[in-house]
Amino acid sequence: MIVFLYPFLAVLLILAFAVRHFFSFSKAQAQQALKIPFIKDLKKIESANKNVFAAPSLAYLKMPRFWFLFLMWALVVAALMRPVFFSEPIRIQNKGRDILMITDISTSMLEEDFVFQNRRISRIDAVKAVVSDFTKKRTSDRMGLVLFGTRAYLQVPLTYDKKALLDVLDVAKAGMAGQSTAIGDALGLSLKALSELKTDKKNQVMILLTDGENNDGALGIDDAIEMAKNEGVKVYTIGIGAPSLTMASVFFGHQGTSVDEKSLKALASETNGRFFKVKNLSELVDVYRQIDTLEAQDFEQNYIYPKKELYFVPLLLALILALCALLFERLKKGNENTF
Numbered sequence: 001m002i003v004f005l006y007p008f009l010a011v012l013l014i015l016a017f018a019v020r021h022f023f024s025f026s027k028a029q030a031q032q033a034l035k036i037p038f039i040k041d042l043k044k045i046e047s048a049n050k051n052v053f054a055a056p057s058l059a060y061l062k063m064p065r066f067w068f069l070f071l072m073w074a075l076v077v078a079a080l081m082r083p084v085f086f087s088e089p090i091r092i093q094n095k096g097r098d099i100l101m102i103t104d105i106s107t108s109m110l111e112e113d114f115v116f117q118n119r120r121i122s123r124i125d126a127v128k129a130v131v132s133d134f135t136k137k138r139t140s141d142r143m144g145l146v147l148f149g150t151r152a153y154l155q156v157p158l159t160y161d162k163k164a165l166l167d168v169l170d171v172a173k174a175g176m177a178g179q180s181t182a183i184g185d186a187l188g189l190s191l192k193a194l195s196e197l198k199t200d201k202k203n204q205v206m207i208l209l210t211d212g213e214n215n216d217g218a219l220g221i222d223d224a225i226e227m228a229k230n231e232g233v234k235v236y237t238i239g240i241g242a243p244s245l246t247m248a249s250v251f252f253g254h255q256g257t258s259v260d261e262k263s264l265k266a267l268a269s270e271t272n273g274r275f276f277k278v279k280n281l282s283e284l285v286d287v288y289r290q291i292d293t294l295e296a297q298d299f300e301q302n303y304i305y306p307k308k309e310l311y312f313v314p315l316l317l318a319l320i321l322a323l324c325a326l327l328f329e330r331l332k333k334g335n336e337n338t339f
Contacts, residue, residue, distance in 0.1 A: 001085070098197065100190050100193065100207070105174050114126040127209060142160055144157050145168060150181075183210055206234070207235075211239070213263070
């Protein structure tokens, strides 16, 4: 779409007619003044006097020369009006939050203590379903994924590509990062990933989900909490399962696991986050719904309108016409001199 930024300058087009009328009137006056001293021209002067105060002739409107010059002037005026071409608007990404999800995939996540449509499903399958739905809703946020067990891995750095994140989450298997739970190392890795970004700490959020306690890794849970507090990153913690339970391990038979609620509460409290206890699927869904509400998104539609200046087009056309007129005049004079 072409838009003129200074459309009011179109009034300058009238200037061409005003100037032509003015010069026509001045020419008539000049003829009267020059011919008064000559008696032989009295008759002509008398005839001119009759038209001195008459309206100038509009005969020039039928002259091709006038319209040629008017076209050049119109092109100059069009350039002064500053035509701009605006292309299709482009939606720009809203400035959302950086959300890093830290998800436990230790072997204890194989426990089938969640129920969906009267069918028992494992914790990790329940988490995948709920987290996927949460991720799809966060349209204006960058999101990342850290998976941890015995070791922690930054599987997906913060990105707007939600599909890539969900693809990685979908293929994650409980036990692939080890059988134990290194919460401290997972927090340390996540904090390092966020600290490397030049973004406002107020817009950085971590969601830690685990069904156990910190029983492995190089970084203790207390040290990790202190690091998170110093970094100023908000951490939401989610503990899955009862405070203590016994699960069937494929490798070690039955082993006891427990959710370290005390540490998870301390982590959330020290970072201005919240701790959530989850015992079933409906509670898990509700937790992510609450987090979605607490970390409200900015849904304002922001657009940029790419534009291209076009003033040079009419200006160039006017210059070409002026050169053509100049060339025509020279050729005309050359032909007159020849004869």
